[in-house]
Amino acid sequence: MLHAVRATLDDALTTIDPDGPQDPGLGFLLGFLLGRPLALVRTRLDLELCGPARTTVAWSQVAAPPPPDLTDYPWFVRLGDPHRTDDGLIGMIIDDNYDHLDTVVDPVGEHDGFLRPIPTDGEPPFTVSVAGEPLNTTLLLDPRVPVHATTDVLPTGTVHIPQEFTARALARMAVAFRAGPLLTDEAHGTALIPTPATAAGTWSWAEPATHGWRTLPLTSPDPTATPFSHPDLRSDYLLLGDAVTSTDHTTGEHA
Numbered sequence: 001m002l003h004a005v006r007a008t009l010d011d012a013l014t015t016i017d018p019d020g021p022q023d024p025g026l027g028f029l030l031g032f033l034l035g036r037p038l039a040l041v042r043t044r045l046d047l048e049l050c051g052p053a054r055t056t057v058a059w060s061q062v063a064a065p066p067p068p069d070l071t072d073y074p075w076f077v078r079l080g081d082p083h084r085t086d087d088g089l090i091g092m093i094i095d096d097n098y099d100h101l102d103t104v105v106d107p108v109g110e111h112d113g114f115l116r117p118i119p120t121d122g123e124p125p126f127t128v129s130v131a132g133e134p135l136n137t138t139l140l141l142d143p144r145v146p147v148h149a150t151t152d153v154l155p156t157g158t159v160h161i162p163q164e165f166t167a168r169a170l171a172r173m174a175v176a177f178r179a180g181p182l183l184t185d186e187a188h189g190t191a192l193i194p195t196p197a198t199a200a201g202t203w204s205w206a207e208p209a210t211h212g213w214r215t216l217p218l219t220s221p222d223p224t225a226t227p228f229s230h231p232d233l234r235s236d237y238l239l240l241g242d243a244v245t246s247t248d249h250t251t252g253e254h255a
Contacts, residue, residue: 004109005101009038009090009140012105017085018145037170038090039143039161045077045126046134053130074127078150079139080104080118088142088160092118094126096136171242176206180235191216193238207236215239 013036055065080089082104091103100116102125107115118125128135141147146160184193184205191205195218205216 001111001114004107004111004115007108008103008105008115011108012090012103015082015085016088016142016145039141041139041141041161043137043139044134045128045137047075047128047130049130071131072129074129075151075153076124076127078124079147081148086145087148088145089139089147091140093138174239174241177238179238181233184232184234191218193218195220202241204239206239207234
């Protein structure tokens with residue numbers, strides 16, 4: 001089932017491209033290095049009136065008008081739009097029913113009914129009304145783009161995660177690359193390893209130590225210097241940090 005969920009999420013991500021290959025947020029290159037960060041968001045859907053519901057104006061019922069039908073009328077709500085590259089919805093859990101994950105694309109692989117496609121034609125999977133209880137949903141989405149909500153009574157609306165809730169999390173993200181065996185040496189507390197030039201950010205070297213992990217900043221060796229005096233053969237991890245923040249600054253400088 002997990003394989004089917006991952007394959008379906010990958011298919012859904014191909015429909016989301018908010019700014020094209022020049023996206024300053026994660027960019028074409030960082031998308032390969034860091035992947036596509038997703039957000040899990042709790043939402044509540046409700047329908048409210050701007051004032052009391054209007055009642056009948058018939059003369060025969062002025063003294064005792066019946067309750068308005070509008071408050072009980074169920075209105076369909078469609079979240080997400082797989083045909084829009086600027087819509088970030090990937091899947092959702094409806095009304096805390098975690099037996100199913102509704103997805104914006106058709107499920108892939110064997111999933112025992114856990115995955116359900118959100119219908120793009122016909123009736124959406126849920127309704128809301130003025131008099132009804134709010135509907136709780138859990139959304140899995142791309143935090144860089146909004147989610148569209150479409151109804152039969154209001155213009156299409158959008159909701160998005162404010163950047164202050166995602167900027168820090170993205171800035172703290174680091175990615176590890178298995179590297180080695182490399183012939184390396186240490187000098188003044190740094191690892192003498194050529195710094196990768198594939199992405200902006202802060203590169204470091206991480207290796208297991210007696211108590212936890214040992215992290216060393218990288219220093220590119222001088223090609224004109226003499227060879228390492230006491231080289232070691234190491235197979236551990238290259239860490240890339242501050243990639244998103246550095247990319248944002250680089251993009252701003254060239255804008």
